[in-house]
Amino acid sequence: MGFLDNLFGRKQPTSSSVAKERLLTVLVHDRVHLSPHDMDEMKREIIAVIERYVEVTNPEAIEVTLTRGEATDHLKADIPLGRSRQQ
Amino acid sequence: MAQVITITSGKGGVGKTTTTANLATSLAMQGQRVVAIDADIGLRNLDVVMGLENRIVYDLVDVVEGRCRTRQALIKDKRFPDNLFLLPAAQTRDKDAVTPDDMIALCNELRREFDFILIDSPAGIEGGFKNAIAPADHILIVTTPEMSAVRDADRIVGLVEAYEKSNPKLIINRIKARMVARGDMMDTPDVVEILAIDLVGIVPDDESIVVSTNRGEVAVLDRDSMAGKAYNNIANRLLGHDIPFLVLDEKQGLWAQLVNMFRTRR
Helix, strand or coil: CHHHHHHCCCCCCCHHHHHHHHHHHHHHHHHCCCCHHHHHHHHHHHHHHHHCCCCCCCHHHCEEEEEECCCCEEEEEECCCCCCCCC | CCEEEEEECCCCCCCHHHHHHHHHHHHHHCCCCEEEEECCCCCCCHHHHCCCHHHCCCCHHHHHCCCCCHHHHCEECCCCCCCEEEECCCCCCCHHHCCHHHHHHHHHHHHCCCCEEEEECCCCCCHHHHHHHCCCCEEEEEECCCHHHHHHHHHHHHHHHHCCCCCCEEEEEEECHHHHHCCCCCCHHHHHHHHCCEEEEEEECCHHHHHHHHCCCCHHHCCCCHHHHHHHHHHHHHCCCCCCCCCCCCCCCHHHHHHHHHHHHC
8 A cells, every 4th residue: 555655654765765775784894894704703702702701691682783973884782781680 | 298087887887988988079079189098808898889890900909019009009080080089998808918007108108199098997896997097197986876886886986095096086877867756766965975975977867878879979979968968067077167967857847747647657
């Protein structure tokens, strides 16, 4: 029901905006020469290092991403930690 | 002293050769002395696009290897017999037949006689590309508003910096205004933002390019061609004139809009 969706403002993103977003993501990786495979490798190593210091409850939930900033690109790691008080 | 301008893109098929032929012709129309060099050894096409394919005797490799004088290999364009020339690529050799130093020496020789030396680069980022950019004073990167072409253009921007060439300029080719209007093709500001280099021209997708190439003519000689108009504007910008960019949106008259509506409905 594309017509009704448009009428009520529930628009899908245009294919050009999808292209732009995908392209920006690809280019961040291209520019730092980091393939998805190397990215996975790095993520595993980061997890291994962090696990030596703190307890990571769910390694699956760790997110390591490259993002595009204004002047610089960023490597971001989001690591959820458990809240258990056990010693 | 000539300016050496290399037209390159990374991806093939985005319009490097058409751009080279049109800019060379447009500059010659304005009285500039121009030589266009086809650096795509083994896959030459600038001769065909300029309609000069039947007149080739010597080529770039013959010049570099000393089998003829440079002047003998230059093909005169009969439409501008005093000031437009083509130096064709060899068709039966590979790109290793020429080195970047050969290209620099050749251009230094030609600089004295011409105002503009335009070099049509091969696609890719290997030897042929390096040959094409080695002598360049200025670099024009051609892309289309498609992901693969823009990605490759970004790679070229990086390589151009790595070879210490400054300020490459961008030409966005084959823009389909109707697709842009309905959000199905990236718009000029999107592409410029992504690549973050200066824009020197936008060229609409135009069937007249195919027709003029079929005939061995170039679009800038056709007064009715929008793409030709766009290339003339780019040539003028290369000459330092401040020319506004073409407006490519589909705000035509009511009749044209109605026609378009019926076209898309069917």
